[in-house]
Amino acid sequence: MPEGDSVFRVAARLRAVLAGQVLTAAELRVPAHATAVLAGRRVLEVVPRGKHLLTRLEGGTGPGGAGRSEEGLTLHTHLRMDGRWSVFAPGERWTGGPAAQIRVVLGTGLGTAVGYRLPVVELLRTADEQRVVGHLGPDLLGPDWDRAEAVRRLRADPGRPLGEALLDQRNLAGIGNVYANELCYLAGVTPWTPVGELPHLDRLAARAHQLLEANRLRPGHITTGDTRRGRGHWVYDRAGRPCSRCGTLVLTAQHGTPPQDRPAYWCPYCQRGPAPPGRGPAPRGRRSHR
Template sequence: MPEGDTVWQAAKRLHTALAGQVLIRSDLRVPRYATADLTGRTVLDVTPRGKHLLARIEGGLTLHSHLRMDGSWKVFRPGQRWSGGPAHQIRAVLGTADRTAVGYRLPVLELLRTEEEDRVVGHLGPDLLGPDWDPDKALANLLADPARPLGEALLDQRNLAGIGNVYKSELCFLLGVTPWLPVGGVPADRAAALPGLAERLLEANRERPVRATTGRRGQDLFVYGRAGRPCLRCGTPVRLADQGDGSRERPTYWCPVCQPGPAPVPGGTPSAGALRRGGSPHNRTETTAPQAGEDS
């Protein structure tokens, strides 16, 4: 799933390609907007908000999209063959004289008045890569529910916007706690450092084609995607389990030595406290689309 840095990069590509240009092609391939015609209007800007993309268009309109699991926006030059998936997966086409932006597999696509943007992004907490970033507010949001597992709280975009499964796992490793530890159990000094650490990680990666959190060449991530491989700090095999309420699967990686605390144990039996607020004992690797609120 794209995280805040990936969405920021997508917005930058779209803004560079479309902003200040007049649309000569407009095709929104969802039933509700199939007859909407944006041709002749100028694209004003494309702005990321957490994991949301807002393309503001002349006349007080905003095209709102969310990539969720599989969505993507591709930009093509005139005559360039489109390559982002089969034609039946295309949900939006915005074309200027110089570039064409094609949205593939977009699970969320809606056209609304710009003045109504709060209806779709107003629930979000401070944006880690946005002008509204407020670490104190983000920390207060996280601490408001001290019994909630840290990993779940980090994924809740109402607390702070931009963190997905990768940064959730990496942040918990860097803090030295498991994602199942209740927020209120995180040592005060580490909790206070969390928002700043999260911002630094996303800021460092927003311009990078390959996400990295370790500073080590060839070893980009500490734990995410490394199930069964040695921890980069202590050599203990990294573990993998789901975290959540069971309605969807959230692959979560951690080192059982570097990150002491409640967690599912191998074989599917949770340790004490692992299921305090919905931690799952099942070991899986697939993910499913997020639901509103927690990761939207």
């Protein structure tokens, strides 16, 4: 599932061809909205909210401009694991996948946005957006980011493992598994450490905001400050390789509750705290020879 900074960049690409433009083509290839008529409406904006995308359309009027004014609409989409938005210039061949995988087509005079394999495609009144994003916690890349509220939500369940708490979008909106693992490393604790054992959650929330802000305009989710290939992460996806700081081999296990569990990565020397269930703690100080 994409991180919030990835969704932020997708929104920017969509905004470049859609925002302020009148839709010349609009297809929602999902049963619930297959008959929706959106062509002729102007796109007001494309807004990321955590990992959700909200494409807002202006209200319309009756035929010939007569009749009552229609309310503004929002196209709500979510990428989850397999979804993708591709943007094509006018006349450019679509290359994002077979036609059978297309779920949304939005075209303007500037280009065409095509949504492939989108698991969530929902058309609703803009006034009802809270129904689909109202449960989210403070958005790490939103204009209303609220660190104190994020910390309050994290502290509400002190016994919860930190890795799970960070992935819960009701606490902070925008953290995926890459950042959840890297933030645990930067905090010096394993992903199974109870939230209540961290004395400085405010610092952790500030670091999360700092990382997503730094990466919102570049790919890679860089957490080490090193953009060179293979050096952007401290522990994520580095199982069996030496920790970049101490040389201890990075371990991996699942964390979270199935089917929402995700792979966890941690350094048993740099990170204190409990090991995953069923595995005893690795002794600190055991290092590889580099």
